[in-house]
Amino acid sequence: MMAKRIFILGLQRSGTTWLANMLAALPQVAAVAHEDHRGVHESVFFSHFARGFGPWQDADARKAFCEAFAASDYYQLTEHEPELLPELVDSSDDYGDVFVRVMDLYAAVEGAEAWLEKSPHHTLMARQLLRAAPDAHLVMVARRTQDLILSRLYGFGRTPQAGIKRKLDVLRGSLTAALYRREMRRLAASENALFVTYEALKNDPDHATRKTILSFLEIEADPAQMESTYSANTSHTNDEARQLSLDELCIMYLGLGLARLVPLSALKAVQRRRAHLRGVDWPDWVWTMTSYDPTVSDPSELSDKD
Template sequence: MQNQTAKTLKGKAVAALDAGKLQQALKKAQLGAKKFPNDSDFHAISGFVLTEMKQYKKSIPHFVEASRMKPDDPQFVENLANALMQTGQIPKALEYIEQKLEQFPNNQELNRVLDEIHLKGDNWRMMIEHASKKLENEPDDVKLLAKRARAYAKIGFVEENTRDIARAFELAPDDIKIAFQKSLNLHQSGDKNGSKDLLQSILQKEPGHISALLQLSTVATKEDAPQLLDAVETAISNSETQHHELAFAQAHLISKISGMDAAMPAFEQANALQHEGNPYNPTAEEEKLNRVIGLFPVDHPIPSSGISDVPVPVFVVGQPRSGTTLMEMMLSSAPDIAGCGELTIGADLAREYTSQGKKFGSEDAAKYAEEFRKLMPPIPDGSVAFVDKLPHNYQIIGFLLSAFPNAKIINMLRDPRDVGLSKWIRRFPAGGMRYASNLSAIAHSANLYRRYIAHWNAVFPGQILTVPYEKLVADPKTYSQNVAAFCDLEWSETMMHPEKNTKQVRTASIDQVRNKISTKSVGGWQSVSEHLQPMLDGFDPVLWPEYNLG
């Protein structure tokens, strides 16, 4: 009888919710929570109704209670994560989501919330401010130091990140999470052996540490690979859920032992797992393209801040894996040119326009330029230029050139088949890279890139220098001289030796750019083309006249 009463009341609450009668739905759901305190559904309905009413803070206790009662129900987890984010409790939301993603690794909603946090630089700055205030009273709180270090890394504050993680590791060398952060920092700084040693020590304490296994798989030698593969496969067999990180680790190691062709089925499985939890939405990306180019029509007056301050901004754009890191390392090898890595500032400042289609005028451009320079990481005094190499800035070139009329845009062009393969065989967890785990999506995104660039070339003729990757690596002297001349910078022979650049590298090119410039990766797609057919079929040959894609 009690069950029937609860079911009836629940049905009435849901019916009221479906009819848009939110107050009535809330009243019935909260009545149910009082009468049937052990029924998690009433708390879930109450929380959901409050969410629909935009009363996120009031919804949190209900979602907490529902999740406590049913910890294995991902729907309750999703609701609580979203409510925490909507109420600005970003540090709590991030910690909670990452913890729960270990339990539900392919949950789309959790991945969406995580992406939303990661994509906004303001969230990371909020975490830095939050941690910094607490560290004033507790300067040796290792968890706060580690959190702030991570947040600094996300917004490109390299020195601050290194300082915080070094201090945290000094205070707590046995903390596995901090040791892992330290291993990444060592690798980014060029100390691959030190990084490997630290990762091995992590695995001695926790043999199934997923992130350590994945990271080691990317730097393992052919000799190391068989033993590490055994450890990865043991972790896979011991895991109750499928983790794409372990699948990628397995694929990397197979490629090192048996070659890339043998590893392609494993990469296909790894990407399928990742794409399941974080799918690409081609329609949304097409709509975004149309909104952005609609703000900067061809043959219309271009907004301008009228500001031409120094250091001169140099934006290196292109598809990820097209040589953007190589170009930044070449440029920042020269004296007085500061390499800033991949700054998210440009995309952050453009988001309200790219997502909502809000008009962008000269006053907006001036504000954009002012905010951009204010939010930048510190660069050395006397720098004549700084380099921001966030590849996807190709989407916002109109904003960048409107804000910085003296900016230089270097567009890295590379055979999309090589670019596509390079994406396919690496794990890209960032939300803006979700297309990298689906072959058809890789092609769709590549075609969009060419459409963006074609539009910007029409709007800003002569203001974008396209550098073909294949020609750059074949003749680095000529092409680095061309880039220097375009940027009004003095050419330096050091530009031809990016492998000597000691700057930190935080991208998938972390190891390649530590080696001398080489042509060995050109045409690599051909040996595994049979595994790439959906991508090869998806490229529009008309958009890629430089390459024979017919």
């Protein structure tokens, strides 16, 4: 039987990792995970790998992609043989087809009925995800904007900027949060997508939200089993110094209000333009296991990793 395909979507710091880890705790669901990533590993496949090497029709682009993805932590953690990927590339129709086949095989080896992928970068790329896997289930999670902004300011041990730069970060955070929530609400109108909130997951004493998710995914499992086995990646604190000031709250609500006035298509166009100008900005954790560098064409020039 073909595996169920699940994509977890949502803005960074919204609870995507927690929700992915909850589902990955089920024996029915296979997910690429590692302790260094606090659980389910992001593939950034469609946002980075599928657009970082050139058109699929270009043989050199396919070769460069194959080398880079095979060296990635994500592919390494699937424990697929290195020789498998070139075979899949040669017999696939496009980048997305390669990813689905890699994950279908991963689920089969794990003896799971479903596989799960979680990359916040993919949230505005539903069209590409569904082109690769038309039967995929999209599970989307959003968080209260104020808490989301605070988490983005202080997450991963960050020290927020001060003054006007911090206020600009608050404004950008509110605009981005509004864009993602509007897009997820739009997607939720389709039968293959489910929208949940971080707050509903957190305050779920009778597991009603978990049951809704399992029902949507058509997975028969005890919702009590949906407990992450990884430590929480939280920046939550009651420290008053880590709260939004009154003027920052005003800026946040201003951003949310402005975002509601702009057509969603226009907001997405601005986001695509920003992504195009920024190019493929590779996260520093993509190749930690192999020290691969996509800017180095000669593998002999790669540094050995201790």
